[in-house]
Structure formats: C-alpha cells, structure tokens
Amino acid sequence: MTSDQELLPTTRRALLHRIAVAQREGRAPSVVAAVVRGDRTVWEGARSCVDGHAPDGDVQYRIGSLTKTFTAVLVLRLRDEGLLDLSDPLEKHLPGTGAGDVTVLQLLCHSGGLAAETPGPWWERSPGALLSGLPEVLGERPFRHEPGRRHHYSNPGYTLLGSLVEALRGRPWAEALRAEVLEPLGLHRTTVEPRAPHAGGWAVHPWADVMMPEPLEDLGVMAPAGVLWSTTADLARFAVFLARGDERVLSAATVREMRTAASPPEPGSAEAGYGLGVQLLNDGGRRLxxxxxxxxGFLAGLWLDEAEDLAAVVLANCTSGLPAAGTAADLLRIVAEAEPRIPEPWRPLPMAEADPELVALTGPWYWGTAPQLLRLLPGGELELGPVGGTGRSARFLPGPDGTWTGVSGYYAGEVLRAVRRPDGSVGHLDLGSFVYTREPYDPAAPIPGGTDPEGWRGLDGTRG
Structure with missing residues (x-):
C-alpha cells in the first residue's frame, strides 16, 4: 500500500529518528515499522545492525500474541453466523475439557480465571509435541481465579478458543484462518510457518553486545495463542480492517465491539482494559x-488511534530490550501531534434523514432539574448528554419500532422512547424508566413530574 498523501519531511524524520533510537537503545538486530493513515500506509522505516540489509515491509517476523486477535476474529465470525453465543459455556460446544464452565466471552477477554501459562516446561521455547492436546495444556488445575471475577491474561484460554473454532468448523484452525480471514483480506504474507524472506530470531545478552539464535518451535496446539508470522505490510492491512471492518470477514459494528472494553485491567496496569481479542491502552489521553x-527472538506491537484515524506497526527480532508496543504508540503520537487529523467539512443531513419529527425531538430536555441536549446525528442516530458539564452521555441507534437503543456509556443497551399524548404530540421521553420533559419537573408528566401544587417558589415561600 502506498499513498500520495505524504507526511511532511519533518514528520518522516521524526519517525525514522524514533525507530533508530529504539533499535540502538533496545539493542535489536533489526526493527521495521509502518504508519497507516486512513486506509493507506503513509510511512515505512527500518533499521538494522547490518549496513545495507535493513528489512522492508515484505520481511516476515513472528508476531506472538498478535495471533490472538486473529483467533478472536474467527470466533466472532461464528457468533455472527449464529453458531454460538458469547454467553455460551465452553462445554456446550467443546465438552470434556475440564474448563467447560467458562464462557466464550470470558475466554475472549481473559476473564475466565484460567492459568496464564501451561504446566510443565516453558511452552514458547519447547517443541509443540510436548503439548499434544488440551489435557496437557490445561493440566490438573486449570483455574487460578473464579471465572468472571477479574482480568487474568491466559494463553491456554486462546488455545481453547482455537479448539472451539476447529470443533464448529470441522477443520484445523490454520485452515479456517487462511480461508476466512487471511485470503479475503489479502494477507498473503501472514503464515503459520516462516516463508522467505523472514528474519531470524535472536537473544541479545543483557550485559554484553553479543547474540545467540533462538530456536523456532512449532507450538503445537498452542498455535492459536501465538504462532503466526507476518509483515508490516500485512499488519497495516489488518489494522485497517480492525478500524473499519470488511463485510467479507466482519462488519464494522463487530470490529467496534472487539475494540470495546469487556474486562477491566489488572490493578497497576497501564492498559485500559481488554476487549474481544484486543488490548486497550490509554497513552497520554489518547485511547489506543x-x-x-x-x-x-521476536517482539511486535500494533496500535490504532480511532480518533486520529492512525495505526502503527513495529516488529523486531530480539527476545527482549526493545519496547515494540511503546515504540508503536510513540509513532502514533508523533504523527498526531505534528499533523493532526483535519476533520471532514460540516455538511447538513441529506433530505432523506432530515425527518421533521426527528428534528422536532432535538434540543433541551430535563431529567428532573438537570438540563440535557438531544441531538440528531447522521443515519437517524440520537445523542443525549448534559448541557455544559460532565455526566451521562450516550449515542442511540434507531430501531424498526420507532425506538432507539443505547450503544455507549451508562445507557448502553437501554431503550429510548418518545411517549406521545392522546393528540399525537410528544409529551416526554422515557429512557430506562427515567422521564425527560421539556421543562423541569413538568407537572403534566409522570414521575419525576411536578408534585407540589404550589409549584416553584422563592426563599420567602412565595411562588417563583
């Protein structure tokens, strides 16, 4: 992907400087990076310890737990097709695991209480044959916490999800991934096994500038948790998909659901929680x-900034030292600060969406004495929020029955209705039993309508 929307030379130099510093201070044999704006790659850069051999966007690196996001996409395809519900216990579709009470949702957002790692040797550096099935992955004591009580990152949990995909699709996880995700999105350089050109994985000595090659293990049944190899070019395309969706794979609404927090972060964590196969991060007030x-032998980081319509990918071939995730976040910050997104021009609604009855609903409403504003958005959506202050704000999507359903904030999932008088005019709004009126404590409205027959009054007791 290339773009004629070039970044400014000063921005490009700042991006190159950032990965050059990361490669040197992180003592990585090589690092490669890309920045996406909109749906195009607008910058690519690389640094290497070998002059003249810097990698490009076609060189594969192992991406580790970024694989989990791909596995989550497969699971959500099953949900969208009606083959499972996220509230289903695993036992319903994959019986006999010994962890059947945990739900699909809890596995996706790491709140199922399962152990972080497998029993026995370090699975990432051991032959996959040592973990030939789910009993070896889970062990005799699979749980560390009660399911649903806290976020606890679990690699075995995503192995279970990969097995769930295989059970419902009737074919190996890798085949389902290739046919349902990689091929439709054009991710031809994202594979289970490395394909040339690819980087070698290295361990760099912590106190001396010497290196040792890391073994490349196949991971066995743990593959859905971290096996994939990819490139910055492929991951740039994948980032666009995570931001916009693609009807051939998942809708925009479903990828938005993936990016919505489903479990809180661990105490003291810099993360902002975990969605459905997606990590969330607060970075200097920006939500990534x-x-x-x-x-x-490998480190990877992919972040997208929805507000700035930006994404960044950083890949390196060292076991530790280089903060790939932090470097990717820094690339986003550099572009956002140097070249902030220029908003689209304001345009009035199309005539088809400018329904006079909807327009008449907009403006000030009162919840008790608290003033609220109702705004009409494109697509017939409504937005309700406090006037001149902080409080409960929410967007509402229109339904076929003339109501609206909340999709954000306190009122997510709650129904907003316009309640009409006998003459057909709107008397008040009902939102989850809360009554919104055109004047504070409207005496003609239900609770919290006015109840004192004397009405409003001043300090001396006279009516105001």
Whole structure:
C-alpha cells in the first residue's frame, strides 16, 4: 500500500529518528515499522545492525500474541453466523475439557480465571509435541481465579478458543484462518510457518553486545495463542480492517465491539482494559486499541488511534530490550501531534434523514432539574448528554419500532422512547424508566413530574 498523501519531511524524520533510537537503545538486530493513515500506509522505516540489509515491509517476523486477535476474529465470525453465543459455556460446544464452565466471552477477554501459562516446561521455547492436546495444556488445575471475577491474561484460554473454532468448523484452525480471514483480506504474507524472506530470531545478552539464535518451535496446539508470522505490510492491512471492518470477514459494528472494553485491567496496569481479542491502552489521553506480541527472538506491537484515524506497526527480532508496543504508540503520537487529523467539512443531513419529527425531538430536555441536549446525528442516530458539564452521555441507534437503543456509556443497551399524548404530540421521553420533559419537573408528566401544587417558589415561600 502506498499513498500520495505524504507526511511532511519533518514528520518522516521524526519517525525514522524514533525507530533508530529504539533499535540502538533496545539493542535489536533489526526493527521495521509502518504508519497507516486512513486506509493507506503513509510511512515505512527500518533499521538494522547490518549496513545495507535493513528489512522492508515484505520481511516476515513472528508476531506472538498478535495471533490472538486473529483467533478472536474467527470466533466472532461464528457468533455472527449464529453458531454460538458469547454467553455460551465452553462445554456446550467443546465438552470434556475440564474448563467447560467458562464462557466464550470470558475466554475472549481473559476473564475466565484460567492459568496464564501451561504446566510443565516453558511452552514458547519447547517443541509443540510436548503439548499434544488440551489435557496437557490445561493440566490438573486449570483455574487460578473464579471465572468472571477479574482480568487474568491466559494463553491456554486462546488455545481453547482455537479448539472451539476447529470443533464448529470441522477443520484445523490454520485452515479456517487462511480461508476466512487471511485470503479475503489479502494477507498473503501472514503464515503459520516462516516463508522467505523472514528474519531470524535472536537473544541479545543483557550485559554484553553479543547474540545467540533462538530456536523456532512449532507450538503445537498452542498455535492459536501465538504462532503466526507476518509483515508490516500485512499488519497495516489488518489494522485497517480492525478500524473499519470488511463485510467479507466482519462488519464494522463487530470490529467496534472487539475494540470495546469487556474486562477491566489488572490493578497497576497501564492498559485500559481488554476487549474481544484486543488490548486497550490509554497513552497520554489518547485511547489506543491493538495488541502486542512476543515469542523468543521476536517482539511486535500494533496500535490504532480511532480518533486520529492512525495505526502503527513495529516488529523486531530480539527476545527482549526493545519496547515494540511503546515504540508503536510513540509513532502514533508523533504523527498526531505534528499533523493532526483535519476533520471532514460540516455538511447538513441529506433530505432523506432530515425527518421533521426527528428534528422536532432535538434540543433541551430535563431529567428532573438537570438540563440535557438531544441531538440528531447522521443515519437517524440520537445523542443525549448534559448541557455544559460532565455526566451521562450516550449515542442511540434507531430501531424498526420507532425506538432507539443505547450503544455507549451508562445507557448502553437501554431503550429510548418518545411517549406521545392522546393528540399525537410528544409529551416526554422515557429512557430506562427515567422521564425527560421539556421543562423541569413538568407537572403534566409522570414521575419525576411536578408534585407540589404550589409549584416553584422563592426563599420567602412565595411562588417563583
């Protein structure tokens, strides 16, 4: 992907400087990066310890736990097709695991209480044959916490999700991934096994400038948790998909659901929670979504900034030292600060969406004495929020029955109705039993309508 929307030379130099510093201070044999704006790659850069051999966007690196986001896409395809519900216990579709009480949702957002790692040797650096099935992955004591009580990152949990995909699709996880995600999105350089050109994985000595090659293990049944190899070019395309969706794979609404927090972060964590196969991060007031990854010899980071319509990918071939996730976040910050997104021009609604009855609903409403504003958005959506202050704000999507359903904030899932008088005019709004009126405590409205027959009054007791 290339773009004629070039970044400014000063921005490009700042991006190159950032990855040059990361490569040197992180002592990585090589690092490669890309920045996406909109649906195009607007910058690519690389640094290497070998002069003249810097990688490009076609060189594969192992991406570790970024694989989990791909596995989550497969699971959500099953949900969107009606083959499962996120509230289903695993036992319903994959019986006999010993962890059947955990739900699909809890596995996706790491709140199922399962152990972080497998029993036995370090699975990332051991032959996959040592973990030949789910009993070896889970062990005799699969749970560390009660399911649903806290966020606890679990690699075995995503192995279970990969097995769930295989059970419902009737074919291996890797085949389902290739046919349902990689091929439709054009991710031809994202594979289970490395394909040339690819980087070698290295361990760099912590106190001396010497290196040692890391072994490349196949991971066995743990593959859905971290096996994939990819390139910055492919991950740039994948980032666009995570931001916009693609009807051949998942809708925009479903990828938005993936980017929505489903479990809170661990105390003291810099993360802002975890969605459905997607990590969330607060970075200097900017909300980022994506995932990090590591396997012996490799580090990866992918973040997208929805507000700025930006994404960044950083890949390196070292076991530790270079903060790939932090570097990717820094690339986003550099572009956002140097070249902030220019908003689209304001345009009035199309005539088809400018329904006079909807327009008449807009403006000030009162919840008790608290003034609220109702705004009409494109597509017949409504937005309700406090006037001149902080409080409960929410967007509402229109339904076929003339109501609206909340999709954000406190009122997510709650129904907003316009309640009409006998003459057909709107008397008040009902939102989850809360009554919104055109004047504070409207005496003609239900609770919280006015109840004192004397009405409003001043300090001396006279009516105001």
């Amino acid at each position: 979504a994506g995932h990090t990854g590591s396997l012996p």
